[in-house]
Amino acid sequence: MVDTTLEGLSAVGDTTTGFDHPGLLYHDRDDYLGGARAFARAAVAAGGPVLVAVPGSNLAALRDALSDLGDAVHYADMAVAGRNPGRIIPGVLLAFAAAHPGRRVSIIGEPVWPGRTAMEYPACGQHEALINAVFAGRDAAILCPYDAALLDQDRIDDVWRTHPWMIGADGRRPSPWFAGAFAAADRFNRPLPPVPSAAATLPYVVIAELSRVRAFTAGQARSAGLTVDQTEDLIVAVNELAENTIRHTPAGGTVSFWTEPGHLVCQVDDAGHLVNPLAGRIPPAVTSEGGRGLLLVNQLCDLVRIHTRPTGTTIRMHMTLTP
Structure with missing residues (x-):
């Protein structure tokens, strides 16, 4: 005792x-x-x-x-x-x-x-x-x-x-x-299970393609049965990550969607390396123009898992499906 x-x-x-x-x-x-x-x-x-x-x-x-x-x-x-x-x-x-x-x-x-x-x-x-x-x-x-x-x-x-x-x-x-x-x-920066072969995927490279990424996200969210609010949240989260990819990595990225029991899962992969383990954990100063992307993703999604290494970063988001 x-x-x-x-x-x-x-x-x-x-x-x-x-x-x-x-x-x-x-x-x-x-x-x-x-x-x-x-x-x-x-x-x-x-x-x-x-x-x-x-x-x-x-x-x-x-x-x-x-x-x-x-x-x-x-x-x-x-x-x-x-x-x-x-x-x-x-x-x-x-x-x-x-x-x-x-x-x-x-x-x-x-x-x-x-x-x-x-x-x-x-x-x-x-x-x-x-x-x-x-x-x-x-x-x-x-x-x-x-x-x-x-x-x-x-x-x-x-x-x-x-x-x-x-x-x-x-x-x-x-x-x-x-x-x-x-x-x-x-110790917890662990590889994630592979994307299912049947997942819906969309590659993107330039800023002009962000509208396609948002539309793709909206369609996947509606098909899975997310609420209107959840759909809007996921669109914002995916757009933040895709924009970060385009601005900070040289080769673009890929967004993937699939469902698991009780969840819609979305994964963003790119060739960047997330070197700051506190990213998304500490709100930036109010005068800062950036640094809010991962913070916003954490706020909007029901679970966020990240695996980063020198050759690339995987960010996996889960949204709960309401029965």
Whole structure:
């Protein structure tokens, strides 16, 4: 069991200064609620706001457990706000910090739960690793609970690789397997399954062809059964990626569409190399004229997976099909 007595608060997290990013391995509901309560109560006692961003039933349980802390604690359903892991840093974590300038923010964030699919998971792991780079030097604490009873061992091993500190039955200790944000994130830059042979594809090379790309996207979205709003979102996302291809790579690209159970999948391939692992995670300055393409794609799509290498980049977008 996690020590959540007043004497054991330091085992849950340093809620006083600097950036702290521990992973919490819990085995039952008592572990979960005890660790989260200790973290949140210490943060509120220190005068800081708390965000609880966890999925489904865990969110309901923490609302009840923390109800006495009132409006010092804010809540978000991670299954909704973090459906696409690529939008969690800009849309959840950084947004909460920006809403409380000059104050230490504390966040309970659970982006990985047993229901996450194999396609979603690498984006989750990459997200957890990159938190360390985005929040380095900030006055914040982010506690990440993981269900050690139900998650498979590979995912538990990754918790040790993506968090500088770990909390378990033996208390809090530094992770000997954490090698830094970017090294940890690179483990999740994995090749994607091949495009199905029956996929509909369209190559493009010049700016004048973007209208064909948009029309092709609209037709594929309508045929698959996306809503009008989803179709408009996907058109914008694909246009952003295709325009980036044309502006920044020499050989054009290809857009492909196919359906999988519950999703329309769209993939954009080009010969560019995405060298910045934080692309799409940090909103650019309001005075910047660019840098919003991948950020917008992450906001509009239900899942975004990226595989980049010196010879090319693949960006795969998933849109949920409503029954």
